[in-house]
């Protein structure tokens with residue numbers, strides 16, 4: 317794998333990567349298929365999807381509505397199952413995991429950011445950020461201390477006591493990002509994180525995600541906005557459940 | 570394992586849905602309240618009736634005469650059966666297992682009333698001719714002086730033992746009645762004692778209006794010859810009172826030429842039998858109360874289960890979010906079961922407090938009569954009810970918790 321990478325790089329097919337991008341594979345999908353059963357019919361959403369995301373990369377997945385982006389992301393996040401193919405997360409095969417194992421991966425390995433924020437409405441910002449730590453069995457005091465530092469990192473230290481309903485969309489998404497980061501995951505999966513935000517706020521969110529990536533965390537952003545996608549290292553295009561080949565060229569620099 | 574953090578999480582969840590938790594809780598509170606109030610009412614009934622009965626020896630037998638209904642030995646039916654002193658002797662001589670035998674008479678017949686006066690004070694009381702052993706058959710508390718004794722009987726003394734009400738009416742408050750004279754049916758008697766009844770309620774009131782004079786004095790003073798109104802008997806401990814009752818009936822039937830088939834000619838009452846009947850009735854009532862109460866409670870618990878199901882439906886999204894954050898099925902299941910237990914326990918506790926409070930309030934009202942006194946709920950009963958609640962809460966939570974654990978996070982997060 318590393319040999320292939322250096323070869324491609326020498327040929328100019330790949331950019332001289334930023335130092336945070338390593339040669340280690342973080343996500344590797346081969347021939348992933350997924351279909352939904354709707355009554356008698358089966359809707360083939362993902363068709364032979366091959367995907368390779370290296371540790372420390374920041375990639376975007378683009379595609380029109382219904383092209384299977386969320387489905388793909390949910391499979392990456394072990395929220396959903398795939399029908400056939402292989403999925404390696406950090407070189408570990410992810411296949412028919414027990415609910416408990418899956419929960420453990422989601423808790424410690426993966427951070428989710430959603431378009432609709434998905435904060436718990438009756439919990440304040442700090443409590444929301446602390447939720448993943450609760451499922452790790454971290455004590456309340458320690459949880460709150462860690463959560464406070466992550467809220468501070470997204471610039472919302474003063475909003476710790478506020479309920480989601482008292483915050484703007486951008487603030488909510490920053491809380492969600494803090495929550496995704498609090499368990500120190502290796503991968504952040506963001507499904508249209510800026511879909512509900514105006515462009516200025518969207519850029520702020522992307523700024524934060526870039527900083528997250530620079531700290532060494534692999535970031536996968538699903539979006540259908542070009543300006544958002546262009547801020548990532550690499551765009552993966554989905555069309556009718558297939559990965560469009562022929563555009564591995566990075567958009568940045 | 571007690572997980573304080575988890576409980577805090579659950580309390581936060583309940584707080585977030587106060588109204589619904591309150592409504593759910595109400596069903597359970599109501600159920601346990603109904604159960605406890607029913608049990609309290611049942612115990613009140615039991616205490617009332619038992620207290621009323623405690624004035625009697627439970628092994629007492631009463632035998633009196635009635636009219637014959639069958640012809641026998643050349644005698645026509647419709648003849649009054651009347652007893653005399655020789656019947657007393659016959660019973661004493663021939664029947665085994667009797668502890669106390671007390672022939673009795675009442676002035677004016679059974680439940681008759683007679684004017685008793687002292688100076689310008691007078692009222693109507695029941696006047697009985699009795700033997701000293703009658704106090705063993707119908708226990709009473711001698712508050713002043715003494716009860717009738719053997720010498721009173723032998724010497725046919727004109728002495729009387731008066732009930733509390735008679736004393737209150739005939740004597741000034743605080744006045745010692747012992748040694749004072751009262752006039753019964755024109756005959757003067759000297760009061761030698763006063764008593765208060767052990768019976769409660771109406772029976773106790775009637776008892777307190779009684780006046781006892783020696784049996785022998787009664788027969789002579791009121792001109793009834795050697796007549797005996799009826800017999801009060803207690804069986805010896807361990808002897809079947811019903812057997813004694815039967816033996817007495819057959820001896821009397823033979824002596825008075827009553828057909829062995831004539832059940833109507835002799836009246837008798839066996840306190841033990843009645844006591845057992847009442848105790849069985851209580852057992853039945855108690856069973857019924859538990860049945861009704863437990864089903865009311867069950868309805869409350871099913872309510873909890875139902876609402877928990879709705880809660881799971883409503884919180885599908887939240888469950889999805891939690892799963893995405895790494896909640897294990899186990900943590901979700903235990904959270905929901907604990908929430909259910911929490912709601913039922915707290916609600917049940919409030920119901921128990923309300924129920925016990927209500928019962929105590931009723932007890933404080935001091936309602937006391939033949940059929941109701943001192944309603945109480947034993948601590949053990951309340952504790953059993955509480956234990957049932959916690960268990961029921963857990964059971965009520967199982968299905969909703971399982972549904973919650975099965976929530977598909979993708980589905981949950983897709984729903985807007």
Ligand SMILES: Nc1ncnc2c1ncn2[C@@H]1O[C@H](COP(=O)(O)OP(=O)(O)O)[C@@H](O)[C@H]1O
Pocket residue numbers: 352353354359361379380381382383384385386387388980
């Ligand atoms: N649970 C499901 N059951 C049936 N069809 C589904 C389900 N989830 C997604 N789909 C369908 O699969 C296709 C891809 O969905 P999705 O991955 O959400 O697309 P995108 O995120 O790219 O808009 C859509 O046609 C959608 O209607």
Ligand SMILES: [Mg+2]
Pocket residue numbers: 385386387
């Ligand atoms: Mg989508």
